[in-house]
Amino acid sequence: MKNQKIVQFFDKDFTSVIEVDPYYEKYYLKKGFKKIKSRLSKFAYLKFFRFPKLFFRLLKNCKIIFRNPIKSDYVIYDDINTQFIELLLENKKFFILPARVERIKQIYISFEIIKSL
Numbered sequence: 569m570k571n572q573k574i575v576q577f578f579d580k581d582f583t584s585v586i587e588v589d590p591y592y593e594k595y596y597l598k599k600g601f602k603k604i605k606s607r608l609s610k611f612a613y614l615k616f617f618r619f620p621k622l623f624f625r626l627l628k629n630c631k632i633i634f635r636n637p638i639k640s641d642y643v644i645y646d647d648i649n650t651q652f653i654e655l656l657l658e659n660k661k662f663f664i665l666p667a668r669v670e671r672i673k674q675i676y677i678s679f680e681i682i683k684s685l
Contacts, residue, residue, distance in 0.1 A: 626672060
């Protein structure tokens, strides 16, 4: 297998890296993605600048609830494409836990949660 060259871009929010074939480079540049020019810039951004940006976005967009979450029989990890699982668990108590930072809407904080950390 040949060693293919891959072009890397930051996504529009500068929160993740997208790897594409060089054939699509012009397309992604037209769409507003920023090309990663060096490994050092990728490392610096993902290790030092990404965390504060995601943290403040999370605090801005989510509601902090100071109590324990509602007790459930099942916890579904990830809220993407859960419609079929919801149909299966229609008569059960379940909780859908978003796994992606952008989709988190509520954060539960309580003494029991802090104690278990």
